[in-house]
Amino acid sequence: MYKQGDIIIIRYPLSDKPAKSIIRPVVVISNELSNSLDKDILVCQITTHLRNDQFSILLTDDKVSVPMPEACEVRCNKIATVRVWDKVILDKISTVKAKGLSVIIDKVKSAL
Numbered sequence: 001m002y003k004q005g006d007i008i009i010i011r012y013p014l015s016d017k018p019a020k021s022i023i024r025p026v027v028v029i030s031n032e033l034s035n036s037l038d039k040d041i042l043v044c045q046i047t048t049h050l051r052n053d054q055f056s057i058l059l060t061d062d063k064v065s066v067p068m069p070e071a072c073e074v075r076c077n078k079i080a081t082v083r084v085w086d087k088v089i090l091d092k093i094s095t096v097k098a099k100g101l102s103v104i105i106d107k108v109k110s111a112l
Contacts (some may be wrong), residue, residue: 002041002084004031005101007064007094010082012045026082027096029108039085044108045078057110063100063111066093076107 002008006028011021019047028035035041046059048070055077061067074096082088096104 001032001035002028002089002092003095004028005034005096005098006092007068007096008092009076009090011088011090013082021072022052023090025068025072025093026080029105035084039089040081041084042096043080044073044080044095044104045075045080047075048072051075055107057100057104057107058097059100063097063103066095066103067097068094074104074107076104077111079108079111 008026008028009023009025012026014022019027025046027046028039028041029044030042050071050073052073056073056075058073059068
């Protein structure tokens with residue numbers, strides 16, 4: 001089971017074309033209790049297109065267990081529900097450390 005803070009690679013649904021998806025990294029933001037209730041998790045997009053806006057968090061090496069391959073940020077206002085099944089989630093690549101995760105969760109809350 002995936003945990004809050006896990007960085008995973010998924011087939012991310014496109015909001016303007018629901019039948020299509022792209023492969024992208026995301027961070028799990030739903031907590032373990034929520035994740036244990038059903039087969040869905042909440043995730044935020046990770047992108048290399050750096051916006052540095054009020055809802056973005058730069059994923060520096062000190063915030064993750066395994067450094068990301070290039071500069072990227074979490075888009076805390078881009079939240080999706082993902083069904084946990086083999087064809088959607090492709091791999092786990094890292095984990096956001098506790099300090100970085102608390103900043104991400106606070107930014108998500110500010111977007112709501």
